[in-house]
Amino acid sequence: MLAIGLIFGRLFHQPMAEFLPFLSLGLVIWGTIGASLGEGAITFVGAEGYIKQFPFPKAVYIFRALVSMHVVFLTGLIIYFFVALSYGKFNLLGIVFSLPGVLFFVLTNFAHVVICAHLGAKFRDVPHMISAAFQVLFYVTPVMYTVEMLKSRHLDFIYLFNPFYYMIEIIRRPMLQGVMPGWDVYLPALGYAVFVLAFAAFIVKKLSNRIVYVL
Amino acid sequence: MNDIGISLRDAGVRFEIDSAGESLKSKILSLGRNKSEARYVDALSNIDIEIKHGERVGLIGLNGAGKSTLLKVMARIYPVTSGNAETHGHVCPMFEFATGFEMNQSGWDNIRIRGMLLGMTPDEIEEKLPEIGAFTELGEFLDYPVRTYSAGMFIRLAFAVSTSINPEILLLDEVMGAGDINFAQKAKIRMSEFMRQGKILVFTSHSMDLIRDFCERTIWINKGRIMIDAPTDIAISQYLKNS
Secondary structure, three states: HHHHHHHHHHHHOOOOOHHHHHHHHHHHHHHHHHHHHHOOOOOHHHHHHHHHHOOOOOOOHHHHHHHHHHHHHHHHHHHHHHHHHHOOOOOHHHHHHHHHHHHHHHHHHHHHOOOOOOHHHHHHOOOOOOHHHHHHHHHHOOOOOOOOHHOOOOHHHHOOOHHHHHHHHHHHHHHHOOOOOOOHHHHHHHHHHHHHHHHHHHHHHHHHHHHHOOO | OOOOOEEEEEEEEEEOOOOOOOHHHHHHHHOOOOOOEEEEEEEEEEEEEEOOOOOOEEOOOOOOOOOHHHHHHHOOOOOEEEEEEEEEEOOEEOOOOOOHHHHHEEHHHHHHHHHHHOOOOOOHHHHHHHHHHHHHHOOOHHOOEHHHHHHHHHHHHHHHHHOOOOOEEEEEEEEOOOOOHHHHHHHHHHHHHHHHHHOEEEEEOOOHHHHHHHHHEEEEEEEEEEEEEEEHHHHHHHHHOOO
């Protein structure tokens, strides 16, 4: 993280005190989104030995994956706090302001895991597709570069229609700037959360009973 | 409905075999074409079984007849695709011993995990831990991560944990051949004790002697259908005569 930060900070001519906290927080959030899709897709496949042997509700395996990826998320946040502290950017109020964002974030990840777990069990090529697609998404989501860099080059559309950008912003903006994000960020994030949750409910209804048969 | 019991009414299980295979890619590519006939296998059909408290039931039949599928339906692992299946009571399924381990954790931890999966409380497990560990005869290997274990060692571990609980409904799938000669002997004795504890026992076996030993009622299954559901002697003689 430090190496990436130093190299890209120079490349983009960014002040390190701004860029390093920005980047480290972005990477932590991005990594968790990635886990919710990637690890999500192998949740049922990986638990095959249990699913075929014990009659537990499928939710057990979902939450197992969800908890572990958010433990990693919290660990990452601690690293961010150190980075922020060392640049004097640590903002306690910002953390409080980010809490609603964290809630939506976890809900969205939950839906991701549910959807990917079912699809990944039914279609075994889904995990590979996700990891390939996610690499591309990394380059079109403002994780490494800031929104200002895009704006100045008239590339706004890259983030405006990207749900992952809003998932990141509802946590990153309050934590970095100590302000409550506006509705322009919350609404898309919330809309996306509702959408994936509804889709997850649909998937569960369609596939849940068939999971043990497709494993 | 606190009574322990298993009740299947006109239950059926149909496996669908998707000709497009298991990949999303081929699924999408085949969307435009005419849908080929979906193939399916009726693993079980029209199964009517009532099993009440205290019954010991044997399942016999050729390989692929549907014995294991039926057990998994009773264990609530396979949802039925037609009809009705209800199981009341705490189920202890013993189907395969080779899966469901946490490879990077030690033998002891896997005993704890498996114990909890089978419904023991953490306190109960801690209490039984020394006894279970001793029964496996794995000694210091229990401190090693289980990925270093051999197939036989897995079986010892799983067997020791699984038979240390107090089952309500015990469902067994052909598990007698566990481990080397020494262990098999020990396992046999422990298994018989264990099977006598269960309030309901359903098990499959190809050994008619075992079935005669344990079960007063036997069900013969062929091609997913019940051929006969009768007292053991009658069912076994019919089975031997006709297959």
